[in-house]
Amino acid sequence: SQTIHQWPATLVQPVGSPLSLECTVEGTSNPNLYWYRQAAGRGLQLLFYSVGIGQISSEVPQNLSASRPQDRQFILSSKKLLLSDSGFYLCAWSSGGIYNEQFFGPGTRLTVL
Amino acid sequence: AQKVTQAQTEISVVEKEDVTLDCVYETRDTTYYLFWYKQPPSGELVFLIRRNSFDEQNEISGRYSWNFQKSTSSFNFTITASQVVDSAVYFCALGTSGTYKYIFGTGTRLKVLA
Numbered sequence: 001s002q003t004i005h006q007w008p009a010t011l012v013q014p015v016g017s018p019l020s021l022e023c024t025v026e027g028t029s030n031p032n033l034y035w036y037r038q039a040a041g042r043g044l045q046l047l048f049y050s051v052g053i054g055q056i057s058s059e060v061p062q063n064l065s066a067s068r069p070q071d072r073q074f075i076l077s078s079k080k081l082l083l084s085d086s087g088f089y090l091c092a093w094s095s096g097g098i099y100n101e102q103f104f105g106p107g108t109r110l111t112v113l
Numbered sequence: 114a115q116k117v118t119q120a121q122t123e124i125s126v127v128e129k130e131d132v133t134l135d136c137v138y139e140t141r142d143t144t145y146y147l148f149w150y151k152q153p154p155s156g157e158l159v160f161l162i163r164r165n166s167f168d169e170q171n172e173i174s175g176r177y178s179w180n181f182q183k184s185t186s187s188f189n190f191t192i193t194a195s196q197v198v199d200s201a202v203y204f205c206a207l208g209t210s211g212t213y214k215y216i217f218g219t220g221t222r223l224k225v226l227a
Contacts, residue, residue: 032213043219051213088156098208099146104158
């Protein structure tokens with residue numbers, strides 16, 4: 001069976017500090033991978049998605065970046081966090097085309113102070 | 114342009130009441146896919162159902178039912194005899210062929226009161 005892991009679960013970081021969130025998927029190969037952000041009480045904002053190693057599509061030009069160094073690993077990074085980066089970050093995967101559902105990780109709650 | 118509208122921001126019902134969550138979508142594609150997800154307080158989104166644009170059959174799964182109507186571009190979700198455990202944020206999403214992006218609605222927060 002497939003599983004998706006995200007860590008850390010919670011993170012408190014000062015403004016201007018770097019960020020690295022990791023997501024890994026097990027039990028499948030060549031998944032489509034996604035990073036979403038959810039501000040408190042708000043909907044999902046797609047940040048990045050990847051359909052293959054090294055292939056990253058950015059939806060929101062911000063101080064965030066994403067990388068996919070391995071088939072089932074997706075990393076979200078920032079060199080300098082802003083207060084507005086606070087939120088709930090969700091990683092998701094899907095297989096094949098858009099006709100398949102996404103499976104979400106447990107999320108990382110990031111607070112930037 | 115593709116768009117998903119969930120006009121109901123928050124709904125409160127008393128346990129055992131029926132409740133319908135609305136979802137209206139916009140797309141010019143003839144092939145598309147609709148999804149519903151549940152986000153309980155723990156935060157992880159859970160997939161509930163998928164429908165493709167060629168299948169307008171309504172579906173029932175226990176207390177859950179979905180009404181897909183292409184004529185009104187709606188894919189509504191009904192919970193019968195709601196329970197406290199149904200309290201969550203529910204998201205409707207749209208996927209169109211030729212892309213890997215899913216368009217999510219803003220979600221409806223459902224509160225079921227005991």
